[in-house]
Amino acid sequence: MxxxxxxxxxxxxxxxxxxxxxxxxxxxxxFYGRSAEADMFLAVMILPDLLYRFLSEGLVSSASxxxxxxxxxxxxQLEKALxxxxxxxxxxxxxxxxxxxxxxEDFCRLLTPGFDQNHLERMKFLWALMSVYxxxxxxxxxxxxxxNAQNYFALPAIGPxxxxxxxxxxxxxxxxxxxxxxxxxxIIGSVMQLIWLIYLTWKYGYLxxxxxxxxxxxxxxxxxxxxxxxxxxxxxxxxxxxPVYERYLLSMQPVGSVAALNYIEKLFxxxxxxxSISLARVILPELSRLGGADRRRFLFKMIGMSTLVIxxxxxxxxxxxxxIVEIVFKRGRFSVEDTVAAAGLFASYSFALLPTTLCMxxxxxxxxxxxYHVPFLAGxxxxxxxxxxxxxxxxxxxxxxxxxxxxxxxSVQLLVLFFAEIKTSVAQRDTNDVSA
Numbered sequence: 001m002x003x004x005x006x007x008x009x010x011x012x013x014x015x016x017x018x019x020x021x022x023x024x025x026x027x028x029x030x031f032y033g034r035s036a037e038a039d040m041f042l043a044v045m046i047l048p049d050l051l052y053r054f055l056s057e058g059l060v061s062s063a064s065x066x067x068x069x070x071x072x073x074x075x076x077q078l079e080k081a082l083x084x085x086x087x088x089x090x091x092x093x094x095x096x097x098x099x100x101x102x103x104x105e106d107f108c109r110l111l112t113p114g115f116d117q118n119h120l121e122r123m124k125f126l127w128a129l130m131s132v133y134x135x136x137x138x139x140x141x142x143x144x145x146x147x148n149a150q151n152y153f154a155l156p157a158i159g160p161x162x163x164x165x166x167x168x169x170x171x172x173x174x175x176x177x178x179x180x181x182x183x184x185x186x187i188i189g190s191v192m193q194l195i196w197l198i199y200l201t202w203k204y205g206y207l208x209x210x211x212x213x214x215x216x217x218x219x220x221x222x223x224x225x226x227x228x229x230x231x232x233x234x235x236x237x238x239x240x241x242x243p244v245y246e247r248y249l250l251s252m253q254p255v256g257s258v259a260a261l262n263y264i265e266k267l268f269x270x271x272x273x274x275x276s277i278s279l280a281r282v283i284l285p286e287l288s289r290l291g292g293a294d295r296r297r298f299l300f301k302m303i304g305m306s307t308l309v310i311x312x313x314x315x316x317x318x319x320x321x322x323x324i325v326e327i328v329f330k331r332g333r334f335s336v337e338d339t340v341a342a343a344g345l346f347a348s349y350s351f352a353l354l355p356t357t358l359c360m361x362x363x364x365x366x367x368x369x370x371x372y373h374v375p376f377l378a379g380x381x382x383x384x385x386x387x388x389x390x391x392x393x394x395x396x397x398x399x400x401x402x403x404x405x406x407x408x409x410x411s412v413q414l415l416v417l418f419f420a421e422i423k424t425s426v427a428q429r430d431t432n433d434v435s436a
Contacts, residue, residue, distance in 0.1 A: 003286055006153050011278040013157035018270045020164040022328060025266045027168060029329045031176040033338065035259075039251075040119045041179040042262035043112050044126040046243055047100070048186060049265065051137045058375075059236050060089065060141040061148065061281070062367040063228035066288040067221070068149035077221075079206060084218045085225055086142045093138035097131040104128050111244055112251050112258065122180070129183050136190040143197035149285050152204065153278075159196050163189035231372035235379035242386055246402050249394045257399050260338070263329060264346045264403075268353065271313045276357035279306060280364050287368030296425055299365040303358060310357045317350035341399065348403025355410035362417040374420045382413035 032038035055061070064085050071078045100107065104127040108120055115123065140159060147156045166189030170182045201207055250257040283302050287295055317324065322343035330339045359382075363375045386409035393401030 003282055006151065006282045007279055009154035010157055010282055011274050013154045013161075014274045014278050017157060017161040017164060018273050020161055020168065021266060022270070024164050024168050024171065025263060026328055027171045028182075029263060031171060031174075032179075033259075033335070036115075036119060037179060038259040039112070040115065040123050041126065041182065042259050043108075043247060044123055044130050044183070045186075045262065046111065046247070047127070047130045048133050048137065049262075050239065050243065051134055052269075053239055054236050055137070055141045055144075058232055058284075058363060058367055059229070060085075060138070061145040061284060062232045062363075062372065062375075063225050064142060064145045065149045065284050066368060066370065067225060067228070068146055069285055069288040072149070075206070077218075079208075080216055080218050081221045081225075082142070082146050082201075082206070083216060084221045086139055087217055088222060088225065089138045089142045090135065093135045097134045100131045100134070101128040111247055115251075126180060126183050129180070130186065132187050133190050136187070136194050140190070140194045140197055143194070143201055146206070147197070147200060147204070148281055149288075150204065150206075151285065152200070153282060155200055156197055159193035162192040162196060165189065166192065228370065228372060231376040232367075235376040238380060238383045242383060245387060245390055249390055250399060250402065253394070253399055254341075257341075260342045260345055260399065261402065263342055264325075264349055267317075267324065267328065267346055268349050271310065271317075271353060272356065275309055275313070276306070276353075276360055280360040283361070284364045284368060287364055290368070295365065295368060296421070299361070299421075302361050306357050306361055307354065310354050314350055314353050317353070318347050321347035321350070344398075344400045345403055348397070348400040349406060350403070351407035352403065352410050355407065355414045359410055359413050359417060362414070362421060365421065366417070369424075371424070374417065378413045378416035378420070381416050382409045385409040385412045 028038070032041070064081075067081060067085075068078065071081055104124040105120070108115075108123045108127055112120075112123070144156045144159065147153075163186065166185045167182060170185030174181050198207075246261060247258050250261055279302065283298070287298065290298055322339065325343040325346055326339050329342065330336070359378070363378075366372065366374045386405050389405040389408055390402065393405040395401070397404060
Protein backbone atom coordinates (compact mmCIF):
# COMPACT_ATOMS: atom_id res chain seq x y z
CA MET A 1 0.00 0.00 0.00
CA UNK A 2 1.46 3.43 -0.98
CA UNK A 3 2.04 6.18 1.57
CA UNK A 4 -0.56 8.39 -0.14
CA UNK A 5 -3.21 5.68 -0.06
CA UNK A 6 -2.42 4.78 3.55
CA UNK A 7 -2.57 8.44 4.56
CA UNK A 8 -5.90 8.96 2.79
CA UNK A 9 -7.51 5.92 4.40
CA UNK A 10 -6.20 6.77 7.88
CA UNK A 11 -7.05 10.47 7.66
CA UNK A 12 -10.58 9.64 6.44
CA UNK A 13 -11.26 7.37 9.41
CA UNK A 14 -9.60 9.90 11.71
CA UNK A 15 -11.90 12.60 10.33
CA UNK A 16 -14.93 10.51 11.26
CA UNK A 17 -13.46 9.96 14.72
CA UNK A 18 -12.74 13.69 15.12
CA UNK A 19 -16.25 14.61 14.04
CA UNK A 20 -17.57 12.28 16.74
CA UNK A 21 -15.15 14.00 19.10
CA UNK A 22 -16.68 17.36 18.23
CA UNK A 23 -20.16 16.00 18.82
CA UNK A 24 -18.92 14.73 22.17
CA UNK A 25 -17.40 18.07 23.20
CA UNK A 26 -20.30 20.13 21.83
CA UNK A 27 -22.83 17.97 23.69
CA UNK A 28 -20.83 18.25 26.90
CA UNK A 29 -20.53 22.02 26.45
CA UNK A 30 -24.28 22.31 25.91
CA PHE A 31 -25.12 20.41 29.10
CA TYR A 32 -22.32 21.75 31.34
CA GLY A 33 -21.04 25.00 29.76
CA ARG A 34 -18.16 26.60 31.64
CA SER A 35 -19.54 25.53 35.02
CA ALA A 36 -17.52 24.44 38.02
CA GLU A 37 -18.58 20.83 37.36
CA ALA A 38 -17.23 21.13 33.81
CA ASP A 39 -13.94 22.44 35.20
CA MET A 40 -13.77 19.48 37.59
CA PHE A 41 -14.49 16.78 35.00
CA LEU A 42 -12.42 18.28 32.19
CA ALA A 43 -9.47 18.78 34.52
CA VAL A 44 -9.52 15.03 35.26
CA MET A 45 -9.77 14.31 31.53
CA ILE A 46 -6.16 15.45 31.36
CA LEU A 47 -5.22 11.78 31.84
CA PRO A 48 -6.78 10.50 28.58
CA ASP A 49 -5.58 13.66 26.84
CA LEU A 50 -2.04 13.11 28.08
CA LEU A 51 -2.06 9.49 26.98
CA TYR A 52 -3.22 10.63 23.55
CA ARG A 53 -0.33 13.10 23.45
CA PHE A 54 2.12 10.45 24.64
CA LEU A 55 1.06 8.00 21.95
CA SER A 56 0.95 10.66 19.22
CA GLU A 57 4.46 11.76 20.19
CA GLY A 58 5.66 8.17 19.80
CA LEU A 59 5.85 6.76 23.33
CA VAL A 60 5.16 3.23 22.03
CA SER A 61 5.49 3.50 18.25
CA SER A 62 8.93 5.17 18.27
CA ALA A 63 10.64 1.93 19.32
CA SER A 64 8.04 -0.74 18.53
CA UNK A 65 7.32 0.12 14.87
CA UNK A 66 10.99 -0.06 13.75
CA UNK A 67 11.32 -3.30 15.76
CA UNK A 68 8.19 -4.80 14.20
CA UNK A 69 9.38 -3.73 10.74
CA UNK A 70 12.74 -5.46 11.29
CA UNK A 71 10.93 -8.70 12.25
CA UNK A 72 8.28 -8.57 9.50
CA UNK A 73 9.68 -11.63 7.69
CA UNK A 74 9.83 -13.80 10.84
CA UNK A 75 6.23 -14.34 11.94
CA UNK A 76 7.08 -16.33 15.07
CA GLN A 77 9.50 -13.68 16.36
CA LEU A 78 7.03 -10.98 15.33
CA GLU A 79 4.24 -12.46 17.48
CA LYS A 80 6.67 -13.02 20.33
CA ALA A 81 7.70 -9.36 20.12
CA LEU A 82 4.05 -8.27 20.18
CA UNK A 83 3.31 -10.12 23.42
CA UNK A 84 6.63 -9.14 25.02
CA UNK A 85 6.03 -5.45 24.40
CA UNK A 86 2.39 -5.80 25.48
CA UNK A 87 3.49 -7.29 28.82
CA UNK A 88 5.92 -4.40 29.32
CA UNK A 89 3.19 -1.86 28.50
CA UNK A 90 0.72 -3.58 30.84
CA UNK A 91 3.20 -3.70 33.73
CA UNK A 92 4.48 -0.14 33.43
CA UNK A 93 1.07 1.46 32.85
CA UNK A 94 -0.46 -0.62 35.66
CA UNK A 95 2.15 0.51 38.17
CA UNK A 96 1.71 4.11 37.04
CA UNK A 97 -2.09 3.89 37.32
CA UNK A 98 -1.84 2.55 40.89
CA UNK A 99 0.58 5.35 41.79
CA UNK A 100 -1.79 7.99 40.40
CA UNK A 101 -4.78 6.49 42.23
CA UNK A 102 -3.05 6.39 45.63
CA UNK A 103 -1.87 9.98 45.22
CA UNK A 104 -5.10 11.31 43.73
CA GLU A 105 -5.57 14.08 46.31
CA ASP A 106 -2.08 15.51 45.81
CA PHE A 107 -2.41 15.54 42.03
CA CYS A 108 -5.88 17.09 42.16
CA ARG A 109 -4.75 19.84 44.52
CA LEU A 110 -1.77 20.55 42.29
CA LEU A 111 -3.92 20.61 39.18
CA THR A 112 -6.71 22.84 40.50
CA PRO A 113 -5.62 24.71 43.65
CA GLY A 114 -8.68 26.99 43.46
CA PHE A 115 -11.28 24.20 43.89
CA ASP A 116 -13.31 23.88 47.11
CA GLN A 117 -13.28 20.69 49.23
CA ASN A 118 -16.54 19.30 47.84
CA HIS A 119 -15.33 19.45 44.24
CA LEU A 120 -11.93 18.15 45.28
CA GLU A 121 -13.45 15.00 46.84
CA ARG A 122 -15.44 14.22 43.71
CA MET A 123 -12.42 14.97 41.57
CA LYS A 124 -10.32 12.46 43.55
CA PHE A 125 -12.78 9.68 42.70
CA LEU A 126 -12.83 10.70 39.03
CA TRP A 127 -9.04 10.80 38.97
CA ALA A 128 -8.71 7.28 40.38
CA LEU A 129 -11.33 5.97 37.95
CA MET A 130 -9.71 7.61 34.95
CA SER A 131 -6.33 6.11 35.84
CA VAL A 132 -7.64 2.78 34.51
CA TYR A 133 -7.72 4.34 31.04
CA UNK A 134 -3.93 4.58 31.09
CA UNK A 135 -3.66 0.78 31.18
CA UNK A 136 -6.17 -0.05 28.44
CA UNK A 137 -5.01 2.85 26.29
CA UNK A 138 -1.32 2.00 26.50
CA UNK A 139 -1.84 -1.65 25.56
CA UNK A 140 -4.10 -0.49 22.72
CA UNK A 141 -1.20 1.67 21.57
CA UNK A 142 1.00 -1.44 21.27
CA UNK A 143 -1.54 -3.26 19.09
CA UNK A 144 -2.08 -0.15 16.97
CA UNK A 145 1.67 0.17 16.39
CA UNK A 146 1.87 -3.51 15.49
CA UNK A 147 -0.89 -3.18 12.91
CA ASN A 148 0.61 0.04 11.52
CA ALA A 149 3.98 -1.69 11.07
CA GLN A 150 2.17 -4.24 8.87
CA ASN A 151 0.66 -1.34 6.85
CA TYR A 152 -2.82 -1.57 8.39
CA PHE A 153 -3.95 1.94 9.25
CA ALA A 154 -7.63 2.57 8.58
CA LEU A 155 -9.46 -0.10 10.61
CA PRO A 156 -7.31 0.37 13.76
CA ALA A 157 -8.35 4.04 13.63
CA ILE A 158 -11.93 2.95 14.43
CA GLY A 159 -10.80 2.32 18.03
CA PRO A 160 -10.96 5.98 19.17
CA UNK A 161 -14.37 6.24 17.48
CA UNK A 162 -15.70 3.52 19.79
CA UNK A 163 -14.49 5.50 22.83
CA UNK A 164 -16.23 8.65 21.59
CA UNK A 165 -19.48 6.80 20.91
CA UNK A 166 -19.50 5.45 24.47
CA UNK A 167 -18.94 8.96 25.90
CA UNK A 168 -21.57 10.60 23.67
CA UNK A 169 -24.13 8.01 24.72
CA UNK A 170 -23.35 8.66 28.39
CA UNK A 171 -23.62 12.45 28.00
CA UNK A 172 -27.13 12.19 26.54
CA UNK A 173 -28.18 9.60 29.10
CA UNK A 174 -26.90 11.65 32.05
CA UNK A 175 -28.09 14.99 30.55
CA UNK A 176 -26.25 17.34 32.87
CA UNK A 177 -26.26 14.98 35.85
CA UNK A 178 -23.38 13.34 37.69
CA UNK A 179 -20.22 13.43 35.58
CA UNK A 180 -19.01 10.27 37.34
CA UNK A 181 -21.19 8.23 34.98
CA UNK A 182 -19.54 9.85 31.97
CA UNK A 183 -16.13 8.95 33.39
CA UNK A 184 -17.26 5.32 33.65
CA UNK A 185 -18.27 5.46 29.97
CA UNK A 186 -14.72 6.53 29.09
CA ILE A 187 -13.40 3.32 30.66
CA ILE A 188 -16.01 1.15 28.91
CA GLY A 189 -15.13 2.75 25.59
CA SER A 190 -11.42 2.14 26.08
CA VAL A 191 -12.05 -1.57 26.77
CA MET A 192 -14.12 -1.76 23.57
CA GLN A 193 -11.22 -0.18 21.67
CA LEU A 194 -8.71 -2.73 22.97
CA ILE A 195 -11.00 -5.67 22.13
CA TRP A 196 -11.42 -4.29 18.59
CA LEU A 197 -7.64 -4.04 18.04
CA ILE A 198 -7.05 -7.57 19.35
CA TYR A 199 -9.78 -8.83 17.01
CA LEU A 200 -8.14 -7.09 14.02
CA THR A 201 -4.76 -8.59 14.87
CA TRP A 202 -6.36 -12.05 15.00
CA LYS A 203 -8.31 -11.41 11.77
CA TYR A 204 -5.11 -10.60 9.89
CA GLY A 205 -3.62 -13.91 11.01
CA TYR A 206 -1.05 -12.76 13.55
CA LEU A 207 -2.42 -14.50 16.63
CA UNK A 208 -2.50 -18.07 15.31
CA UNK A 209 -0.08 -19.19 18.04
CA UNK A 210 -1.35 -16.73 20.64
CA UNK A 211 -1.83 -19.44 23.28
CA UNK A 212 1.83 -20.37 23.08
CA UNK A 213 3.28 -16.86 22.78
CA UNK A 214 0.97 -15.32 25.39
CA UNK A 215 3.05 -16.73 28.24
CA UNK A 216 6.41 -16.08 26.56
CA UNK A 217 8.61 -13.13 27.39
CA UNK A 218 11.63 -12.61 25.15
CA UNK A 219 14.30 -10.87 27.24
CA UNK A 220 16.36 -9.89 24.19
CA UNK A 221 13.38 -8.19 22.55
CA UNK A 222 12.43 -6.54 25.84
CA UNK A 223 15.94 -5.11 26.34
CA UNK A 224 16.02 -3.82 22.76
CA UNK A 225 12.62 -2.15 23.16
CA UNK A 226 13.34 -0.61 26.56
CA UNK A 227 16.75 0.67 25.46
CA UNK A 228 15.20 2.32 22.41
CA UNK A 229 12.13 3.73 24.12
CA UNK A 230 13.89 5.05 27.24
CA UNK A 231 15.06 8.41 25.78
CA UNK A 232 11.60 8.99 24.29
CA UNK A 233 9.92 8.06 27.58
CA UNK A 234 12.28 10.39 29.47
CA UNK A 235 11.38 13.27 27.18
CA UNK A 236 7.65 12.51 27.18
CA UNK A 237 7.67 12.25 30.99
CA UNK A 238 8.12 16.02 30.99
CA UNK A 239 4.95 16.56 28.93
CA UNK A 240 2.43 16.09 31.80
CA UNK A 241 3.87 19.09 33.59
CA UNK A 242 3.03 21.40 30.68
CA PRO A 243 -0.80 20.95 30.65
CA VAL A 244 -0.75 20.80 34.46
CA TYR A 245 1.15 24.09 34.48
CA GLU A 246 -1.26 25.58 31.91
CA ARG A 247 -4.27 24.60 34.00
CA TYR A 248 -2.58 25.86 37.15
CA LEU A 249 -2.19 29.29 35.55
CA LEU A 250 -5.72 29.31 34.13
CA SER A 251 -7.34 28.16 37.40
CA MET A 252 -6.38 31.60 38.72
CA GLN A 253 -8.03 33.32 35.76
CA PRO A 254 -11.84 33.88 35.52
CA VAL A 255 -14.08 30.87 36.28
CA GLY A 256 -14.37 28.54 33.32
CA SER A 257 -10.89 29.20 31.91
CA VAL A 258 -9.79 25.60 32.52
CA ALA A 259 -12.88 24.33 30.69
CA ALA A 260 -12.22 26.77 27.83
CA LEU A 261 -8.71 25.36 27.42
CA ASN A 262 -10.10 21.81 27.24
CA TYR A 263 -12.68 22.83 24.63
CA ILE A 264 -10.04 24.61 22.53
CA GLU A 265 -7.61 21.70 22.70
CA LYS A 266 -10.29 19.59 21.01
CA LEU A 267 -10.50 22.12 18.18
CA PHE A 268 -6.71 22.27 17.93
CA UNK A 269 -6.48 18.48 17.80
CA UNK A 270 -8.86 18.23 14.83
CA UNK A 271 -6.37 19.19 12.06
CA UNK A 272 -3.55 17.82 14.20
CA UNK A 273 -5.17 14.38 14.27
CA UNK A 274 -6.58 14.26 10.76
CA UNK A 275 -3.49 15.60 8.99
CA SER A 276 -0.40 15.79 11.20
CA ILE A 277 -0.65 12.67 13.36
CA SER A 278 -2.07 10.59 10.50
CA LEU A 279 0.87 11.50 8.25
CA ALA A 280 3.41 10.94 11.04
CA ARG A 281 1.93 7.50 11.76
CA VAL A 282 1.91 6.46 8.09
CA ILE A 283 5.47 7.53 7.26
CA LEU A 284 7.18 5.88 10.26
CA PRO A 285 7.09 2.31 8.86
CA GLU A 286 8.31 3.59 5.48
CA LEU A 287 11.10 5.64 7.06
CA SER A 288 12.09 2.58 9.10
CA ARG A 289 12.58 0.59 5.88
CA LEU A 290 14.76 3.30 4.30
CA GLY A 291 18.25 4.37 5.24
CA GLY A 292 20.78 7.15 4.74
CA ALA A 293 20.11 9.58 1.90
CA ASP A 294 16.87 7.83 0.86
CA ARG A 295 15.42 8.30 4.32
CA ARG A 296 16.45 11.97 4.36
CA ARG A 297 14.98 12.72 0.92
CA PHE A 298 11.70 11.11 1.86
CA LEU A 299 11.67 12.97 5.20
CA PHE A 300 12.12 16.42 3.64
CA LYS A 301 9.53 15.62 0.99
CA MET A 302 7.06 14.96 3.80
CA ILE A 303 8.15 18.17 5.56
CA GLY A 304 7.40 20.21 2.44
CA MET A 305 4.05 18.53 1.90
CA SER A 306 3.05 19.06 5.54
CA THR A 307 3.88 22.76 5.36
CA LEU A 308 1.78 23.28 2.22
CA VAL A 309 -1.19 21.47 3.81
CA ILE A 310 -1.06 22.94 7.33
CA UNK A 311 -0.21 26.60 6.64
CA UNK A 312 -3.63 27.44 5.10
CA UNK A 313 -5.30 25.70 8.05
CA UNK A 314 -3.40 27.97 10.46
CA UNK A 315 -4.44 31.11 8.57
CA UNK A 316 -8.07 29.99 8.43
CA UNK A 317 -8.13 29.11 12.15
CA UNK A 318 -6.70 32.49 13.20
CA UNK A 319 -8.94 34.57 10.91
CA UNK A 320 -12.16 32.61 11.54
CA UNK A 321 -11.59 31.64 15.19
CA UNK A 322 -14.75 33.25 16.57
CA UNK A 323 -16.97 31.83 13.82
CA ILE A 324 -15.54 28.34 14.32
CA VAL A 325 -16.07 28.41 18.08
CA GLU A 326 -19.58 29.80 17.65
CA ILE A 327 -20.59 27.04 15.21
CA VAL A 328 -19.14 24.24 17.32
CA PHE A 329 -19.89 25.31 20.90
CA LYS A 330 -22.42 28.16 21.11
CA ARG A 331 -25.53 26.43 22.41
CA GLY A 332 -27.15 25.62 25.74
CA ARG A 333 -25.10 27.07 28.62
CA PHE A 334 -22.23 28.06 26.31
CA SER A 335 -22.92 31.81 26.05
CA VAL A 336 -21.75 34.66 23.79
CA GLU A 337 -19.23 35.64 26.45
CA ASP A 338 -17.92 32.07 26.51
CA THR A 339 -17.60 32.12 22.71
CA VAL A 340 -15.49 35.29 22.68
CA ALA A 341 -13.19 34.04 25.43
CA ALA A 342 -12.67 30.63 23.80
CA ALA A 343 -12.15 32.15 20.33
CA GLY A 344 -9.26 34.30 21.54
CA LEU A 345 -7.56 31.28 23.06
CA PHE A 346 -8.17 29.21 19.90
CA ALA A 347 -6.63 31.89 17.67
CA SER A 348 -3.49 32.13 19.80
CA TYR A 349 -3.13 28.34 20.05
CA SER A 350 -3.48 27.96 16.27
CA PHE A 351 -0.05 29.53 15.79
CA ALA A 352 1.40 26.37 17.36
CA LEU A 353 -0.15 24.06 14.73
CA LEU A 354 2.55 24.30 12.04
CA PRO A 355 5.62 23.92 14.30
CA THR A 356 3.89 21.08 16.16
CA THR A 357 3.23 19.24 12.89
CA LEU A 358 6.78 19.66 11.60
CA CYS A 359 8.22 18.49 14.93
CA MET A 360 6.17 15.29 14.64
CA UNK A 361 7.51 14.62 11.13
CA UNK A 362 11.12 15.36 12.10
CA UNK A 363 10.81 13.13 15.17
CA UNK A 364 9.72 10.18 13.02
CA UNK A 365 12.85 10.63 10.94
CA UNK A 366 15.02 10.34 14.03
CA UNK A 367 12.98 7.40 15.37
CA UNK A 368 13.44 5.54 12.08
CA UNK A 369 17.20 6.24 12.22
CA UNK A 370 17.23 4.94 15.84
CA UNK A 371 18.55 8.31 17.08
CA TYR A 372 16.22 8.70 20.04
CA HIS A 373 18.35 11.18 21.99
CA VAL A 374 17.71 14.03 19.50
CA PRO A 375 13.90 14.23 20.03
CA PHE A 376 14.62 13.94 23.77
CA LEU A 377 16.88 17.02 23.80
CA ALA A 378 14.61 18.96 21.46
CA GLY A 379 11.58 18.16 23.59
CA UNK A 380 13.32 19.30 26.75
CA UNK A 381 14.24 22.61 25.13
CA UNK A 382 10.59 23.15 24.15
CA UNK A 383 9.35 22.31 27.66
CA UNK A 384 11.86 24.71 29.20
CA UNK A 385 10.72 27.48 26.87
CA UNK A 386 7.06 26.91 27.68
CA UNK A 387 7.63 26.91 31.45
CA UNK A 388 9.74 30.04 31.16
CA UNK A 389 7.22 31.91 29.00
CA UNK A 390 3.92 30.66 30.46
CA UNK A 391 3.45 33.01 33.41
CA UNK A 392 4.67 36.23 31.75
CA UNK A 393 2.57 35.51 28.65
CA UNK A 394 -0.58 34.96 30.74
CA UNK A 395 0.15 38.08 32.77
CA UNK A 396 0.50 40.12 29.57
CA UNK A 397 -2.15 38.59 27.30
CA UNK A 398 -4.48 36.87 29.78
CA UNK A 399 -5.84 33.42 28.84
CA UNK A 400 -4.58 33.84 25.25
CA UNK A 401 -1.01 33.93 26.51
CA UNK A 402 -1.10 30.15 26.96
CA UNK A 403 -1.42 29.72 23.19
CA UNK A 404 1.38 32.17 22.36
CA UNK A 405 3.74 30.44 24.79
CA UNK A 406 2.98 27.05 23.19
CA UNK A 407 3.63 28.39 19.68
CA UNK A 408 7.03 29.79 20.66
CA UNK A 409 8.00 26.62 22.54
CA UNK A 410 7.21 24.32 19.58
CA SER A 411 9.12 26.68 17.28
CA VAL A 412 12.16 26.28 19.53
CA GLN A 413 11.79 22.49 19.35
CA LEU A 414 11.51 22.66 15.55
CA LEU A 415 14.73 24.65 15.22
CA VAL A 416 16.64 22.16 17.36
CA LEU A 417 15.38 19.23 15.26
CA PHE A 418 16.09 20.99 11.96
CA PHE A 419 19.68 21.86 12.79
CA ALA A 420 20.25 18.37 14.23
CA GLU A 421 19.07 16.82 10.95
CA ILE A 422 21.31 19.16 8.93
CA LYS A 423 24.27 18.30 11.14
CA THR A 424 23.58 14.57 10.69
CA SER A 425 23.36 15.04 6.91
CA VAL A 426 26.68 16.93 6.75
CA ALA A 427 28.41 14.35 8.96
CA GLN A 428 27.17 11.50 6.77
CA ARG A 429 28.28 13.29 3.60
CA ASP A 430 31.76 13.83 5.04
CA THR A 431 31.94 10.15 6.01
CA ASN A 432 30.96 9.09 2.49
CA ASP A 433 33.57 11.44 0.97
CA VAL A 434 36.29 9.95 3.18
CA SER A 435 35.21 6.41 2.26
CA ALA A 436 35.28 7.30 -1.42
